[in-house]
Amino acid sequence: MTETARQRPEFRNINAISDLPNYRLPAAGWVSILHRVSGALMFLLMPFIIWMFDASITSEISFAKFAAAFNVGLGFIPGWFMKLVALAIIWAYLHHFIAGIRHLYMDSFHAVTKEFGKSSAVVTLVLSLGLTVVLAAKLFGLY
């Protein structure tokens, strides 16, 4: 091995707490990491999602319990907190869905220019966050 090859720099000293918050990601970078975060979030909350599915379709009684969980709460958990969790799932689904469509589009049309990467990333963020705000207003009864 030559001297230059051995001295190739390797960066394995990234500190998650002190370094990551200072990273300035481009829009596509945000879409990418949030795609992963939203996927992991839905993976962790999957039992709650299936509980909602189960309770909402099984019977009139379970449906009423499902609705009450968000209006009056579930056990010691208040209703507004249940709504916040549901909102987190709504955001995660919207982001994952739209970023996924972006992936499929790029794969299908080989749209891999730098400009398209940026503009489509901005569209993804604006759409997912915008729709989340709209649905949040609906969820908390603003309209």
Added chain:
Amino acid sequence: MSVNHGSKRITTGAHYGLRDWLAQRITAALMAAFTVLVLVQFIFTSGPVGYEEWAGIFATQWMKFLTFVTILSLLYHAWIGIRDIWMDYIKPLGLRLFLHVASLVWLIGCAGWAVQALWRL
């Protein structure tokens, strides 16, 4: 031609990730189509959506068929995604194996629960 099987099998290189890559996209497309299908039925229901209307969306045999396909797609899709996360960040082999097994148990259990709720309807 070098030996490429048994203990000499090359576990990296061309095509090795193609199947997962393709499966990730096909399952994604199936789930996206299902999402639109449910949304359309939800939006075009006349009047407020109560239990009857909501459960009615999933009650027909063809919707059960498609919902089942979606649950299995989700299982496979989430497995590939979560496995990639562990492979990226978790380097100790024993811990990674444990997390892989835990993820599989979690996902298969969740899929079973979802299928049970669906076919009871």
